Amino acid sequence: GAVVSQHPSWVICKSGTSVKIECRSLDFQATTMFWYRQFPKQSLMLMATSNEGSKATYEQGVEKDKFLINHASLTLSTLTVTSAHPEDSSFYICSARRGSVNTEAFFGQGTRLTVV
């Protein structure tokens, strides 16, 4: 299967700082990438859909100014958590799809963010 690489796998940051998470499709081009977050013992919730060269589409309730998404190339999307607070501590995971129709979604290994 295709490979989606996410970096870093874990990060600890202080309250008020910003953290950037990268998601790369290593062996295919992804016009669309998705960002999810997962709270402990809960399922994955879609945060936003990232389209190469255009603005991301955020799900209801997700603050676009707090979670900045950039999809500057067909192989890279970034999620920046700005002015992080302890309640932003979560597991963030990205997904990319190869092709546009009926294709399998490939997931990164996730990033564990802890804000202290």
Added chain:
Amino acid sequence: KQEVTQIPAALSVPEGENLVLNCSFTDSAIYNLQWFRQDPGKGLTSLLLIQSSQREQTSGRLNASLDKSSGRSTLYIAASQPGDSATYLCAVNSGGYQKVTFGTGTKLQVIP
């Protein structure tokens, strides 16, 4: 809005048993459905992908079925092993951007 539910939420079985995990979704206009496993604190491992035109997919001891019209999918695990212990997630691909909506998950424990 697509909603995906998995039953049961947790399951504990002795090693060697065959078991069935259930997934239901509200909008039957799907592109495909995937089953994943997630180990504690880890990312997702894709198990099976079923396209909307397919009825089932098999991989080793795993068999997934899809009944799109009724909004249901099942994951059958044969001869369960302790290594199968994990949370199993059902994910439905639907909507204009082909968003993947995850189910609530089934936490499986296989007892040696």
